[in-house]
Amino acid sequence: MTLSDEKKIMLIDDHDISLFVTQHILKQLGFSSNSILLPSGFSALNYIKENVDNISNLPDYIFLDINMPIVDGWNFLKQFEKIKPTLSKKINIYILSGQESSPEFNEFKKNGTVEQFFTKPLKITDLQFLKAQN
Amino acid sequence: MLDINELKENYLMDESSMIHLLNLFLESTKTDFKLLKDAFEIKDETSIHKYAHKLKSGAAYFYLKEISLLFEKIQNQSKSKNFEIIASLIKECESQLEIIFKQINKYQN
Numbered sequence: 028m029t030l031s032d033e034k035k036i037m038l039i040d041d042h043d044i045s046l047f048v049t050q051h052i053l054k055q056l057g058f059s060s061n062s063i064l065l066p067s068g069f070s071a072l073n074y075i076k077e078n079v080d081n082i083s084n085l086p087d088y089i090f091l092d093i094n095m096p097i098v099d100g101w102n103f104l105k106q107f108e109k110i111k112p113t114l115s116k117k118i119n120i121y122i123l124s125g126q127e128s129s130p131e132f133n134e135f136k137k138n139g140t141v142e143q144f145f146t147k148p149l150k151i152t153d154l155q156f157l158k159a160q161n
Numbered sequence: 162m163l164d165i166n167e168l169k170e171n172y173l174m175d176e177s178s179m180i181h182l183l184n185l186f187l188e189s190t191k192t193d194f195k196l197l198k199d200a201f202e203i204k205d206e207t208s209i210h211k212y213a214h215k216l217k218s219g220a221a222y223f224y225l226k227e228i229s230l231l232f233e234k235i236q237n238q239s240k241s242k243n244f245e246i247i248a249s250l251i252k253e254c255e256s257q258l259e260i261i262f263k264q265i266n267k268y269q270n
Contacts, residue, residue: 044185044219048172051182055173094214125218148222151173 035061037086039071041095068103082115093124101131209239228257
């Protein structure tokens with residue numbers, strides 16, 4: 028097991044192609060064993076709420092799509108900001124969207140809720156920073 | 162045109178992963194394009210926007226710029242309910258998808 032394998036990554040996206048490609052790229056970079064794939068902001072919020080005290084179940088990184096049904100990416104972030112103080116570990120959130128960056132992103136970035144905005148399709152080079160951090 | 166070798170290189174995929182990805186594309190595009198056409202039939206601009214966005218996102222993963230742009234135009238036209246323009250855009254998409262699907266089928270065989 029590599030150090031990268033110990034990091035847990037959550038992918039939140041309702042698009043199967045995006046989930047498959049992102050997970051595949053993560054595997055190629057050595058983040059293989061701990062991906063959590065969720066199809067909506069709603070299911071991701073439920074997962075996080077159920078695991079607020081469980082450090083090993085909470086993700087270290089989240090890759091978040093914006094355009095999703097029921098709870099979209101921006102609404103996920105609004106709800107996440109309310110739960111954030113109760114979490115037992117820091118979660119770094121990255122936007123992965125088909126849209127261009129937007130004023131909402133700048134607001135969440137200013138609040139320290141999100142780290143960076145990536146435009147789909149994700150490239151191997153986009154994720155090099157994960158390697159550097161591990 | 163699909164450049165499968167470029168995809169393999171950029172996503173670091175071997176043959177079996179690429180076949181899986183192409184199957185995902187075929188399945189989801191066929192399903193979502195049918196849902197887009199169904200939404201167009203009942204002039205449901207919200208669903209037209211939703212499925213055009215989904216199709217654009219899928220096509221972007223395959224670097225299919227032309228058809229991505231067509232889906233984006235459908236998204237934009239759905240906001241102003243320009244159904245005549247959407248009808249002709251859907252036709253254009255249909256012709257392009259036929260070529261893309263043929264290319265994928267040829268690769269898989």
